[in-house]
Amino acid sequence: MSLRSVVRATEDLDLLISKEIENQAKVKKAFQVLPDKAILELGDEDLAEWVVVRVNDEITVDLMTEASGISFEEAAPYIEWDTIAGVKIPFASAKLMLRFKQGLREKDVMDRQFLENRDED
Numbered sequence: 001m002s003l004r005s006v007v008r009a010t011e012d013l014d015l016l017i018s019k020e021i022e023n024q025a026k027v028k029k030a031f032q033v034l035p036d037k038a039i040l041e042l043g044d045e046d047l048a049e050w051v052v053v054r055v056n057d058e059i060t061v062d063l064m065t066e067a068s069g070i071s072f073e074e075a076a077p078y079i080e081w082d083t084i085a086g087v088k089i090p091f092a093s094a095k096l097m098l099r100f101k102q103g104l105r106e107k108d109v110m111d112r113q114f115l116e117n118r119d120e121d
Contacts, residue, residue, distance in 0.1 A: 011060065012054075012059070012060040012061060012062055013059060013060070013061045013062070014061075014062045014064060014067065015027075015061060015062070015063055015064065016064050016065075016066075016067045016070075016071075016072050016075055016092075017047070017063060017064070017065060017072055018065075018071075018072040018073065019047060019048055019065035019071070019072070021044070021048070024044075024047045024048070027047075027063065028040075028042060031055060031057070031061070034057040034058050034059070035057065035058050036056075036057045036058065037057070038055050038056055038057040039055050039057070042055070047063060047065055048065070051064060051065055051066045052064045067100050068099060068100045068101075068102060068103070070096075070099060070100065075092065075096055078092065078093045078095055078096035078099075079091065079092065079093065079096070080092075080093045094115055094118065097111070097115055098112065098115045098116065101115060
Protein backbone atom coordinates (compact mmCIF):
# COMPACT_ATOMS: atom_id res chain seq x y z
CA MET A 1 0.00 0.00 0.00
CA SER A 2 1.26 3.45 -0.78
CA LEU A 3 -0.78 6.55 -0.26
CA ARG A 4 2.02 8.99 -0.94
CA SER A 5 3.77 8.24 2.38
CA VAL A 6 3.89 4.61 3.51
CA VAL A 7 4.95 1.70 1.34
CA ARG A 8 3.88 -1.83 2.22
CA ALA A 9 4.67 -4.74 -0.05
CA THR A 10 1.73 -6.70 -1.33
CA GLU A 11 1.52 -10.16 -2.81
CA ASP A 12 -1.04 -9.36 -5.47
CA LEU A 13 -2.89 -6.68 -7.36
CA ASP A 14 -6.52 -6.05 -6.43
CA LEU A 15 -8.75 -4.69 -9.17
CA LEU A 16 -12.33 -3.64 -8.53
CA ILE A 17 -14.23 -3.83 -11.79
CA SER A 18 -17.76 -3.28 -13.01
CA LYS A 19 -19.58 -6.62 -13.18
CA GLU A 20 -21.25 -5.93 -16.52
CA ILE A 21 -20.45 -8.70 -19.04
CA GLU A 22 -19.12 -6.19 -21.62
CA ASN A 23 -16.68 -4.80 -19.08
CA GLN A 24 -15.60 -8.27 -17.99
CA ALA A 25 -14.82 -9.09 -21.64
CA LYS A 26 -12.60 -5.99 -21.88
CA VAL A 27 -10.77 -6.91 -18.68
CA LYS A 28 -10.24 -10.48 -19.87
CA LYS A 29 -8.92 -9.24 -23.21
CA ALA A 30 -6.50 -6.84 -21.49
CA PHE A 31 -5.10 -9.62 -19.29
CA GLN A 32 -4.28 -11.78 -22.29
CA VAL A 33 -1.01 -9.83 -22.58
CA LEU A 34 0.30 -11.81 -19.59
CA PRO A 35 2.56 -14.70 -20.65
CA ASP A 36 0.62 -17.66 -19.21
CA LYS A 37 -2.74 -16.35 -20.44
CA ALA A 38 -4.31 -17.67 -17.20
CA ILE A 39 -7.25 -15.31 -17.72
CA LEU A 40 -8.48 -17.64 -20.48
CA GLU A 41 -9.37 -20.20 -17.80
CA LEU A 42 -12.25 -17.98 -16.67
CA GLY A 43 -15.69 -18.72 -17.99
CA ASP A 44 -18.07 -16.01 -19.15
CA GLU A 45 -20.01 -16.07 -15.87
CA ASP A 46 -17.17 -16.57 -13.37
CA LEU A 47 -16.90 -12.91 -12.41
CA ALA A 48 -20.68 -12.56 -12.17
CA GLU A 49 -20.96 -15.72 -10.03
CA TRP A 50 -18.03 -15.07 -7.68
CA VAL A 51 -17.23 -11.77 -5.96
CA VAL A 52 -13.47 -12.40 -6.22
CA VAL A 53 -11.64 -14.37 -8.90
CA ARG A 54 -7.89 -14.91 -8.52
CA VAL A 55 -5.84 -14.98 -11.70
CA ASN A 56 -2.38 -16.48 -11.22
CA ASP A 57 -0.08 -15.54 -14.07
CA GLU A 58 3.25 -13.72 -14.15
CA ILE A 59 1.56 -11.57 -11.51
CA THR A 60 -1.33 -12.52 -9.24
CA VAL A 61 -4.46 -10.44 -9.69
CA ASP A 62 -7.66 -10.56 -7.68
CA LEU A 63 -10.50 -9.40 -9.91
CA MET A 64 -13.38 -8.22 -7.75
CA THR A 65 -16.88 -7.08 -8.57
CA GLU A 66 -17.18 -6.02 -4.92
CA ALA A 67 -14.61 -5.15 -2.28
CA SER A 68 -15.75 -4.99 1.32
CA GLY A 69 -19.31 -4.92 0.00
CA ILE A 70 -18.56 -1.90 -2.23
CA SER A 71 -19.30 -2.17 -5.95
CA PHE A 72 -17.31 -0.43 -8.67
CA GLU A 73 -20.23 1.92 -9.31
CA GLU A 74 -20.31 2.93 -5.65
CA ALA A 75 -16.52 3.36 -5.56
CA ALA A 76 -16.22 5.31 -8.85
CA PRO A 77 -16.69 8.82 -7.37
CA TYR A 78 -13.76 8.17 -5.02
CA ILE A 79 -11.26 7.15 -7.68
CA GLU A 80 -8.16 9.30 -8.10
CA TRP A 81 -6.16 9.27 -11.32
CA ASP A 82 -2.39 9.31 -11.71
CA THR A 83 -0.38 9.35 -14.92
CA ILE A 84 2.55 6.96 -14.96
CA ALA A 85 4.76 6.73 -18.06
CA GLY A 86 2.06 8.53 -20.01
CA VAL A 87 -0.70 6.10 -18.97
CA LYS A 88 -3.64 7.35 -16.90
CA ILE A 89 -4.22 4.87 -14.03
CA PRO A 90 -7.09 4.82 -11.50
CA PHE A 91 -6.37 4.41 -7.78
CA ALA A 92 -8.61 4.27 -4.74
CA SER A 93 -8.57 7.53 -2.79
CA ALA A 94 -7.59 7.49 0.88
CA LYS A 95 -11.28 7.83 1.80
CA LEU A 96 -12.17 4.80 -0.32
CA MET A 97 -9.19 2.78 0.96
CA LEU A 98 -10.37 3.45 4.51
CA ARG A 99 -13.76 1.96 3.61
CA PHE A 100 -12.02 -1.10 2.14
CA LYS A 101 -9.87 -1.58 5.25
CA GLN A 102 -12.57 -2.26 7.85
CA GLY A 103 -11.64 -5.95 8.24
CA LEU A 104 -10.00 -7.69 11.17
CA ARG A 105 -6.81 -8.82 9.41
CA GLU A 106 -3.65 -7.41 10.98
CA LYS A 107 -2.72 -5.76 7.65
CA ASP A 108 -6.13 -4.07 7.48
CA VAL A 109 -5.83 -2.79 11.05
CA MET A 110 -2.37 -1.32 10.34
CA ASP A 111 -3.53 0.22 7.06
CA ARG A 112 -6.63 1.63 8.72
CA GLN A 113 -4.58 3.21 11.52
CA PHE A 114 -2.30 4.83 8.95
CA LEU A 115 -5.23 6.12 6.91
CA GLU A 116 -7.03 7.49 9.95
CA ASN A 117 -3.90 9.28 11.20
CA ARG A 118 -2.44 10.63 7.96
CA ASP A 119 -2.33 14.31 7.30
CA GLU A 120 -4.73 15.52 4.65
CA ASP A 121 -2.55 17.62 2.36
